[in-house]
Amino acid sequence: xxxxxxxxxxxxxxxxxxxxxxxxxxxxxxxxxxxxxxxxxxxxxxxxxxxxxxxxxxxxxxxxxxxxxxxxxxxxxxxxxxxxxxxxxxxxxxxxxxxxxxxxxxxxxxxxxxxxxxxxxxxxxxxxxxxxxxxxxxxxxxxxxxxxxxxxxxxxxxxxxxxxxxxxxxxxxxxxxxxxxxxxxxxxxxxxxxxxxxxxxxxxxxxxxxxxxxxxxxxxxxxxxxxxxxxxxxxxxxxxxxxxxxxxxxxxxxxxxxxxxxxxxxxxxxxxxxxxxxxxxxxxxxxxxxxxxxxxxxxxxxxxxxxxxxxxxxxxxxxxxxxxxxxxxxxxxxxxxxxxxxxxxxxxxxxxxxxxxxxxxxxxxxxxxxxxxxxxxxxxxxxxxxxxxxxxxxxxxxxxxxxxxxxxxxxxxxxxxxxxxxxxxxxxxxxxxxxxxxxxxxxxxxxxxxxxxxxxxxxxxxxxxxxxxxxxxxxxxxxxxxxxxxxxxxxxxxxxxxxxxxxxxxxxxxxxxxxxxxxxxxxxxxxxxxxxxxxxxxxxxxxxxxxxxxxxxxxxxxxxxxxxxxxxxxxxxxxxxxxxxxxxxxxxxxxxxxxxxxxxxxxxxxxxxxxxxxxxxxxxxxxxxxxxx
Numbered sequence: 125x126x127x128x129x130x131x132x133x134x135x136x137x138x139x140x141x142x143x144x145x146x147x148x149x150x151x152x153x154x155x156x157x158x159x160x161x162x163x164x165x166x167x168x169x170x171x172x173x174x175x176x177x178x179x180x181x182x183x184x185x186x187x188x189x190x191x192x193x194x195x196x197x198x199x200x201x202x203x204x205x206x207x208x209x210x211x212x213x214x215x216x217x218x219x220x221x222x223x224x225x226x227x228x229x230x231x232x233x234x235x236x237x238x239x240x241x242x243x244x245x246x247x248x249x250x251x252x253x254x255x256x257x258x259x260x261x262x263x264x265x266x267x268x269x270x271x272x273x274x275x276x277x278x279x280x281x282x283x284x285x286x287x288x289x290x291x292x293x294x295x296x297x298x299x300x301x302x303x304x305x306x307x308x309x310x311x312x313x314x315x316x317x318x319x320x321x322x323x324x325x326x327x328x329x330x331x332x333x334x335x336x337x338x339x340x341x342x343x344x345x346x347x348x349x350x351x352x353x354x355x356x357x358x359x360x361x362x363x364x365x366x367x368x369x370x371x372x373x374x375x376x377x378x379x380x381x382x383x384x385x386x387x388x389x390x391x392x393x394x395x396x397x398x399x400x401x402x403x404x405x406x407x408x409x410x411x412x413x414x415x416x417x418x419x420x421x422x423x424x425x426x427x428x429x430x431x432x433x434x435x436x437x438x439x440x441x442x443x444x445x446x447x448x449x450x451x452x453x454x455x456x457x458x459x460x461x462x463x464x465x466x467x468x469x470x471x472x473x474x475x476x477x478x479x480x481x482x483x484x485x486x487x488x489x490x491x492x493x494x495x496x497x498x499x500x501x502x503x504x505x506x507x508x509x510x511x512x513x514x515x516x517x518x519x520x521x522x523x524x525x526x527x528x529x530x531x532x533x534x535x536x537x538x539x540x541x542x543x544x545x546x547x548x549x550x551x552x553x554x555x556x557x558x559x560x561x562x563x564x565x566x567x568x569x570x571x572x573x574x575x576x577x578x579x580x581x582x583x584x585x586x587x588x589x590x591x592x593x594x595x596x597x598x599x600x601x602x603x604x605x606x607x608x609x610x611x612x613x614x615x616x617x618x619x620x621x622x623x624x625x626x627x628x629x630x631x632x633x634x635x636x637x638x639x640x641x642x643x644x645x646x647x648x649x650x651x652x653x654x655x656x657x658x659x660x661x662x663x664x665x666x667x668x669x670x671x672x673x674x675x676x677x678x679x680x681x682x683x684x685x686x687x688x689x690x691x692x693x694x695x696x697x698x699x700x701x702x703x704x705x706x707x708x709x710x711x712x713x714x715x716x717x718x719x720x721x722x723x724x725x726x727x728x729x730x731x732x733x734x735x736x737x738x739x740x741x742x743x744x745x746x747x748x749x750x751x752x753x
Contacts, residue, residue: 204275205305205336206284212304215285222290222297222317227458229317229324236286236301236313237267241458243322243403248354250607251599257354259405259458264433266348269311269328269443272338281311295319305336315456322459323469326407327452334448342414342442343450347407350423350436351400356610359427359625360684362434364401364592367420368476370394372412376475379420381435387419397476398437399461402598402609404476406457413441428620462595463493480589487586488593496594506602506691513692516583517699523579524700528707591689604630605687612687624680631690632682636675638697643671645704 199207209215219230219239230240241260248255268282286301297317302310309332316325328345330337337343355361366381372392379386393416395408417440423433443450457473459465466473479488495515500508541559548555591597597608605612613627620626682690 202277203279203284204273204277205309206271206273206279206303208306208309209285209287209304212285212287214287218288220288220290220299220301222299222315224297224317225320227317227322227324229315229458231288231299231301231315233285233288233301235267235282235284236303237265237282238315238456239263239265241405243459246403246460247599249356251601257403258352259400259403260349261352264350264352266346268346268348270344270346271311272341273336274338286313305333308332309336311450322465323455323457326454326456328443328454329451330449339445339448342444345441345443347396347439347441348437349398349405351398351434353432353434354403355401356607357684358424358431358434360610360686361401362422362424364399364478365434366399367418367435367437367439368397368399369416369418370472370475374472376472379418381420382422383420384422385420387417390416390418393441395471395473396439396441397473398435399476400434401592402461402595403459404457404461406455406473406476407439407441408455408457408471410453411444414444416441460595461593463489463593464497477593478589479593480586483582484586484589487582488590492586492590496590497596500596504602505597505600505608505688506605509602509608509688509691510695513695514699516587517696517703520580520583521703524703525707525711528704529712532712587692588689591686591692594688597686597688602687602691605691608688608691609686611684612690625684627683629683629687629690631687631694632679632685635682635690635694635697636679638694638701639678640671640675642697642701642704643674645701 199210214233218233221230226244228242232239243257246257247253268280271279286303289300291298299315301313304310311330314327366378368378370376392412394412397404397406419438421436463477479485496512499511544558600608611629612631614630615628617626
């Protein structure tokens, strides 16, 4: 292969071409005068561009001014005197936030009402969920006053812009929101938040609107709230989510929480509460609302789908004019539905708690709440429930003893009652007379067993209302239950069982087992104590059926209820079994009881007025029956 050689001719050519190009560049370089001319031309071009931009900016200002004028004209046509509010710097979607140790509130310029209310220190669904309880958020609430103007316009304050002012009165934070129709013409909302308080002062007043708003009719205030779900069980929470209100005379009422829709009209109302089981929003007024139109709508149709909201509450409240102005002093309450907190306000707000009516509520307020509060102040809540249950059962043990003693006596004289039934099977009147005579001689009262049982009913019902109302049990754990105010699921089912749910709770199972053994222990005695009656159903068969039906009913009914309530019934039935065992095998001796009854028969016993009256009535009835024959 031929070796390549250096081509010196090509190298000389490249050098010559490079030299020519360098000479041409040097010779074409502009002179000093030409450079100054170019610089001057550039400056003139910049100045010209600035002038063009200024012209464009001025044109935009003119256009903007024209647009503002058109906007003002449109606002004037739509809002009348309240168009003045659109000219203020506050006419934008800004918020004002006030906050204390327990409550955080955000008030919007648009509408002037609270658009976010957060209860600090409490979490949704479960402990450590990271989601604070928010009673108001994401437009779930409205607070709107309808303004009928003198120039025949109908305006809504929720659509108009208020001017905010934030001040302080000592430690109190004050937010004043004014919807202005002029410099000194306005509708005002005034919020005052105090330290460590769930309740804030609130006032609605008007100034200088006599010629702007029609004052011949009251203003209509509409307060609406779509309640968010905050607890683990939406069905259980929804059961206790309801609308309540109080009349001026102190009586309270509510709308049925179980209905799809419920509404009513009430006169002279002093407060309205939108209660969400463990939390509540309440509007109170010093001047009673003359007529309140209240409505509750259930939003939970399907628990698998409807998992965000529980109820939709609406209250339409009239604000009456006085001397051409409205002036209402009110209060807002956003916080826990806790008896101690609500009761401290001395405004009958404890009626928000579903403690029961009459004697049931009295037992809860003056016995169970103070006793349980004392016990739980120095021990865990699960242990406190057990100790509380022991105290209740010990207090009820004398009644249990009386009831069992009556059953034992009836059991002893049962053979004699059967003899009387057989002897006078064709003469019902005579059979009744002889039976009553036997009861009198033996010193046995057939009603003695019923009276103790009836006396226990108020206790049982009060406890049934007590545990769902106990805010302190919320998100408190015990053993496997992570929340004593909700169900204690140990297993999640892949499907839903009607009337049972999609989970398995353990405390209801234990309570059902305990009640089964308790009923099995007492059913035989009850059957023996029950005297047979002609034409009456066989109580033996009924009691045997109830032996199995009652535990199953408890299992289904309590599966979605508060585990604290199931824990109470489990412990209560265990203690009752123990008490019954002691009474049956250690206290009452059936042989001695039989001997005592036989001894009573030999004694002359003075007939009471009631017994004499009953005997005379039976004798008269028997005589009339003989005369007819």
